[in-house]
Amino acid sequence: MSALLELEGVEVRFGAVKALDGVTFSVQPGTIHSVIGPNGAGKSTLLNVLSGVYRTKAGRVEFEGKDITRMRADRITRLGVGRAFQNIALSGDQTVQENLMLGRHALMKSGFVANGLRLPSAVREERVHLERVHEIADFLDLEPFLESPVGELSYGGQKRVEIARALAMEPKLLLLDEPVAGMNANEKRYVSSLLKVVLESLDVTILLVEHDMEMVMSISDQITVLDFGRSIADGVPKDIQEDPAVIGAYLGTPATKETP
Ligand SMILES: Nc1ncnc2c1ncn2[C@@H]1O[C@H](COP(=O)(O)OP(=O)(O)OP(=O)(O)O)[C@@H](O)[C@H]1O
Ligand SMILES: [Mg+2]
Structure with a gap:
């Protein structure tokens, strides 16, 4: 091996x-x-x-x-190689879903302009990424909190979001x-x-x-x-x-x- x-x-x-x-x-x-x-x-x-x-x-x-x-x-x-940090490094005002989508940015093909113009290809791509974010949230029991700002979750919940965000990079x-x-x-x-x-x-x-x-x-x-x-x-x-x-x-x- x-x-x-x-x-x-x-x-x-x-x-x-x-x-x-x-x-x-x-x-x-x-x-x-x-x-x-x-x-x-x-x-x-x-x-x-x-x-x-x-x-x-x-x-x-x-x-x-x-x-x-x-x-x-x-x-x-x-x-x-994905990483979660020792000290929580999340954006507290943004929702759990937004934080996990941030984790996927490195994987996205559509550029900033295509996304901004809401081109069909970019919309399709975003939908696929969102589905995967839901799956990953499900593995970490975060599905019910996807729409909540991270700052409103318990400490333990926020640590789970940090792990989920690292997993969102598909490491x-x-x-x-x-x-x-x-x-x-x-x-x-x-x-x-x-x-x-x-x-x-x-x-x-x-x-x-x-x-x-x-x-x-x-x-x-x-x-x-x-x-x-x-x-x-x-x-x-x-x-x-x-x-x-x-x-x-x-x-x-x-x-x-x-x-x-
Ligand atoms: N950026 C830095 N500048 C100067 N010294 C540093 C820096 N980062 C770490 N060190 C020093 O390097 C050594 C190892 O630190 P490190 O943070 O890797 O330890 P650790 O095993 O993670 O400790 P802990 O269990 O407390 O988190 C320590 O002596 C620390 O003070
Ligand atoms: Mg350390």
């Missing part, structure tokens, strides 16, 4: 801080692959590299065998940065189940950055652990839970050989 995403020796520095330091791992298609690690470990920086916001100083990133290391963010999006790989941060236990379980539906029904591979260990351990196929910009472990949830280096990183102490 060839990997959907491969990182090799990825490095990002901010002044003296090595936010990423030789990060190497790969993501298999059809999996939920989580990246975990203490605060400041480099997780968000990693997603920024993958989506083309930051450039790696060294190393290489391949998506579907294509070198995307120095590709611009919009091209990476068009290749099929093959969905990057999620702390999708359940600030949610209660019930909402977390609910979002976990929605992510599994997304994985299975929409054929999307998920790269998940998340602090909630219960969620990470229950839904991940594979986990990569970062600490101070370095990848210190890579494996299935059970192995990660028992890895002394991982336990040490979270406790802020050097790894010991003891296991609980």
